[in-house]
Amino acid sequence: MIGNYPLHLIILVLLWGYIYTGWSLMGRLGMVSFGHGAFMGIGAYTVVMLWNHFGVSPWIGALAALALAAAVALMIGYPCFRWRIVGHYFALVTLALSEVTRLVITAMRDQTGGSLGATPNGALTEGATVALGALQFSSKWVWLAIVAAFWLFGLWVWRAVDRGMGRLALQAISEDEEASASVGIHVTRAKLRVTLVSALMTCTGGVLYAQYQLYVNPDTVSGIAISLQMVFGVIAGGMFVMLGPTVGAAFTLLLAEGLRLAFGNRYPALDTTIYGAMLVLFIIFMPKGILGAAASLLRRPRGSP
Amino acid sequence: MEIFDVYLLEAVLNGLLLGGLLALLSLGLNLIFGVIDVVWICYAELIMCGMYAVYYLHVQYHWPLAAAMPAAVLLVAALGVILHQFVIRPVLAAEPINQLLVTGGVLFFLQAAATLAFGVDFKNLGVSLPAVRLGEMSFSAARLIAFGAALTGVVCLYVFLNKTYLGTAIRAISQDRAIMPLMGVSPGRVFTITSALGGALAGVGACLLVLQYDVHPAIGLSFGPITFLICVLGGLGSMTGGLIAAFVFAQFISVGGFFFAIEWGYVIAFAFFIAMMFVRPQGFFKR
Numbered sequence: 001m002i003g004n005y006p007l008h009l010i011i012l013v014l015l016w017g018y019i020y021t022g023w024s025l026m027g028r029l030g031m032v033s034f035g036h037g038a039f040m041g042i043g044a045y046t047v048v049m050l051w052n053h054f055g056v057s058p059w060i061g062a063l064a065a066l067a068l069a070a071a072v073a074l075m076i077g078y079p080c081f082r083w084r085i086v087g088h089y090f091a092l093v094t095l096a097l098s099e100v101t102r103l104v105i106t107a108m109r110d111q112t113g114g115s116l117g118a119t120p121n122g123a124l125t126e127g128a129t130v131a132l133g134a135l136q137f138s139s140k141w142v143w144l145a146i147v148a149a150f151w152l153f154g155l156w157v158w159r160a161v162d163r164g165m166g167r168l169a170l171q172a173i174s175e176d177e178e179a180s181a182s183v184g185i186h187v188t189r190a191k192l193r194v195t196l197v198s199a200l201m202t203c204t205g206g207v208l209y210a211q212y213q214l215y216v217n218p219d220t221v222s223g224i225a226i227s228l229q230m231v232f233g234v235i236a237g238g239m240f241v242m243l244g245p246t247v248g249a250a251f252t253l254l255l256a257e258g259l260r261l262a263f264g265n266r267y268p269a270l271d272t273t274i275y276g277a278m279l280v281l282f283i284i285f286m287p288k289g290i291l292g293a294a295a296s297l298l299r300r301p302r303g304s305p
Numbered sequence: 306m307e308i309f310d311v312y313l314l315e316a317v318l319n320g321l322l323l324g325g326l327l328a329l330l331s332l333g334l335n336l337i338f339g340v341i342d343v344v345w346i347c348y349a350e351l352i353m354c355g356m357y358a359v360y361y362l363h364v365q366y367h368w369p370l371a372a373a374m375p376a377a378v379l380l381v382a383a384l385g386v387i388l389h390q391f392v393i394r395p396v397l398a399a400e401p402i403n404q405l406l407v408t409g410g411v412l413f414f415l416q417a418a419a420t421l422a423f424g425v426d427f428k429n430l431g432v433s434l435p436a437v438r439l440g441e442m443s444f445s446a447a448r449l450i451a452f453g454a455a456l457t458g459v460v461c462l463y464v465f466l467n468k469t470y471l472g473t474a475i476r477a478i479s480q481d482r483a484i485m486p487l488m489g490v491s492p493g494r495v496f497t498i499t500s501a502l503g504g505a506l507a508g509v510g511a512c513l514l515v516l517q518y519d520v521h522p523a524i525g526l527s528f529g530p531i532t533f534l535i536c537v538l539g540g541l542g543s544m545t546g547g548l549i550a551a552f553v554f555a556q557f558i559s560v561g562g563f564f565f566a567i568e569w570g571y572v573i574a575f576a577f578f579i580a581m582m583f584v585r586p587q588g589f590f591k592r
Contacts, residue, residue, distance in 0.1 A: 032402050079583035087401055088344055092537050093582050099530050100575045107568035224530055228409055235406060269420035269522075276414025283407040284395045 007140045013253055014144075014151040015208055016233065017246030021154040022201030023230045024239040025161055025194055030086070030174025034227045035076070035094025038101035039199045041222025042069045043206025045105055045112060048120045048216050051134065053111065058120075058135035062207045069203035070196060072097070077195040081188040084177060095224060102223030117217030120210065135211045143212055150208065151246070154201060158242050161197070166190055202230075232279050238289025247291045313563060315442040320559030322448040324552035326513060329455035330528065331535040331547045332462060333506030339479045339542030340499040342401070343393055346408040348507060349529030350415040351388075355381040355511025356520040357419065360428050370432070378508030385504020386497055393500075412525070419522040427519035434516065451513040458509055459548065475499055479542065531571075534578045540588025549589055554578075 002010075023036050046065035050056035056064075076097055079085075085093055105112050112118055123134030130137050137143060161167055169190045172180040181187050210216045220226060229252075237248020256271040263270060286293045334348045345351070355377045362373035392411060396403050434446035466472035478485045478495050486492060518524065535554055539546030554574050562570030 032406070076579070083583060083586055085582060085586050088405060088541070089537065089582070089586060091402070091405060092344075092533055093579060095530060096534055096575045096578050096582075100572055100579070103568045103572045103575070107566055107572060224526055228412070231406065232409065232413065267421055268425070269417040272413055272417030273421055276410050276412070276417055279410030279413060280392055280407055283403055283410060284392070287399065287403060 004140055007144060009253060009257060011140065011143050011147050011212065013246065013250045014147040015205065015212065016249035016253065018147065018151045018154040018208075019202055019205035020230060020234045020237070020245030020249050021151075021158055021242075022198050022205065024234050024245045025158065025198040025201070027231070027234055028239040029167070029170040029194060031191065031195070032087075032091050032231065033094040033198075034091045034224065034231065035097040036199075036202045036230050037098035037222045037224065037227035038072065038094075039069045039202040040206035040209070040226060041098075041101045041105060041218065042072065043203035044210035044216045044221040045118075045206075045218075047207050048118055048210050049111060051120050052118065057133050058207065058211060059133070062135075062204065065203055065207055066200055069199050073196055073199035074192065077192050078188065081191040081195075086177070095227065098223055098227045102218045105218040105222060112218070115218055117215055117220075119215050122214075136214070147208060147212075150204065155242060157197060157201065161194065162242075166193060170194060232275075235287075235289055236275075236279065236282060238292030238295075240288060241291045241295055244289050244291040248289065251290060311440075311442060313560070315444075316559050316563035317556065318442065319444065319448070320556040321552065322444065322452045322555075323559055324555030325452035325455040326448070326510075327531065327535055327555050328548045328551035329451075329458050329506065329513065330510045330532045331539070331551055332459060332544065333503040333510070334532055335536050335539070335542060335544055335547045336462070336506070337499060337503040338536065339544075340475055341389070341393065341397075341496050342482075343397075343404045344408070344533065344536075344541070345388070345503070346405060346529075346533070347388070347412040347415060347525075348503075349525035349532060350412050350419075351381050351384055351504060351507040352511045352514065352528075353419060353520065353522070353525045354384060354415065355508045356515040356524070357423060357428075359512055359515045360430055360520050363430060363432075364428075374512040377511055378505050381508030381511060382501045382505040385500040385502075385507065388504075389497060389500035394496075412529075416522050416525060423520075423522065425522060427521045429519045430515050432516060445517065447513075447516040450516065454509065454513055458506065459544075462506070463544070471498065531574070534575065538578055538581055538588055540590040543588065543590040546588050546590035 019036075019040065023033065026033055043062075043065045046068055047058045047061035050061040050064060051058055076094065080090060080093060106114050109115075120134075120136070123131035123136050124138055129139050130142065169180065169185045172183075172185060173187050173190060177187055206221055209221065233248040233252050234245045235248070236251050237246065238244030252275060255275060259267075259271045259274070282289065288296065330349075330352070334345060338344055358377035358380050359370075359373050362368040362376055363370055368376070388408075388411065392407055393404065396407050434450070436443045437446050437449060466476055474485070474490045474495055475498070477488070478490060478492055482492065485495075514528075531554065535550045536547055538554070539548070539550035557574035557577055558567075558570040560570070561573040
């Protein structure tokens with residue numbers, strides 16, 4: 001039997017692994033988005049707000065969140081791809097999107113509680129461990145099963161994208177947009193499709209995060225900080241291998257928890273300091289990430305340097 | 306004059322003052338992008354370092370502000386050079402997005418290191434400047450000083466770039482990086498000088514901000530994004546575009562904040578940015 005704490009860590013690794021996998025679908029095909037905090041925030045807040053203010057079950061709320069995330073993804077994605085906004089510019093436009101989401105949530109403080117965050121109304125009655133309609137479970141095992149299922153689903157999506165024709169098209173696009181358009185690839189459509197999948201995955205991640213933690217805060221589910229966290233978690237793990245994002249999630253979480261256990265709360269930001277320094281070193285010396293570097297080490301034929 | 310109009314006018318004028326400050330903040334970032342072709346995502350964190358430097362030199366070590374501020378400017382300039390030599394230079398040949406990401410790593414590092422070293426509490430310089438009254442309107446003197454200093458900085462940079470040999474070399478290298486080594490200009494040296502200059506501008510920004518705002522480790526996140534967006538809106542690398550964009554943004558924030566709440570001012574400004582990206586992705590002025 002595993003204790004609650006390791007179980008909590010496993011749940012978080014799988015949950016973030018799922019979200020990071022969703023982000024990498026775009027990232028590894030040349031679309032580095034700094035805006036995925038927006039989709040996560042939409043997922044988390046739509047569900048909690050509908051539940052708290054209108055008593056709408058999170059099951060329905062999740063559908064509403066997905067619809068909203070899809071609408072936002074199309075609204076930002078279509079013009080970006082149509083008018084060839086790539087590289088730096090794409091990163092900065094999406095960064096603006098994630099800040100807009102955070103600021104809107106903060107500004108609607110009468111409904112959302114502003115930067116103090118919000119807690120979904122409890123639905124678990126005395127003695128009950130499951131409130132299915134409210135998507136609230138007190139047992140961590142139930143959550144483990146849920147996030148594990150989503151994580152596996154994320155890996156399946158990755159594989160499906162990887163094996164489809166769309167991946168080849170997108171890879172061609174990320175190398176040279178004009179040339180791939182000239183051989184008959186519909187650039188905008190190909191990019192929009194993968195963006196939509198990626199945004200919806202991140203949105204469901206936000207829903208799960210809100211229902212698991214039973215607390216949402218604009219600064220921890222949306223905005224530039226969380227968007228950068230996703231990007232860098234993926235870079236640490238490696239975005240070109242299927243398990244890379246999960247390794248990144250595990251690595252960052254275990255680093256934080258390990259240092260917390262070793263030093264207690266004496267040095268509150270030590271983990272991020274080390275993490276930041278390591279990121280810089282990673283990008284300079286190991287741009288493929290931990291798993292990517294390990295994979296190319298294994299693939300190298302014996303005897304060669 | 307109607308009382309309503311007085312407050313609106315005050316909001317517009319305050320927006321103008323804010324615009325000056327934002328213009329100065331975006332200037333260094335723009336210079337670095339124009340010359341080295343790299344966006345320092347951690348630019349606002351360099352400013353934070355400068356703010357802490359002024360705070361500690363003035364409050365802890367009792368230096369007069371007239372000494373603490375130049376020292377902070379020099380320190381941030383040195384940080385800029387260190388950043389360029391040890392972080393940017395190794396990835397100059399890599400994919401452009403890696404250069405963006407590597408400075409993002411520096412952002413995390415600086416922010417966390419500041420938390421570790423200085424704690425999360427807000428630190429106030431303890432210098433309170435009087436409000437300046439103009440008819441029924443009042444303006445903070447710190448903002449007026451910031452506006453004046455920002456304009457001076459813009460003019461100085463303009464003169465430096467256009468009237469000196471070094472400035473000409475910097476402009477030349479931003480126009481054609483391949484040909485300049487053949488003309489006897491060493492790109493490495495120009496890059497180092499530009500990084501120092503960009504850092505120094507961040508330092509000046511820090512001195513002006515520390516008069517108005519409390520320092521805390523996450524302060525970079527509150528005005529970092531807006532600084533990049535101004536540069537992009539103006540056209541990355543275009544100084545004139547950056548200036549205009551700064552004033553446009555500041556008006557949205559100030560007047561939008563006047564009609565609704567301050568966050569809505571930012572929301573409107575950011576939404577305007579996104580819309581403009583679709584209309585004119587290259588910014589107001591293409592380099």
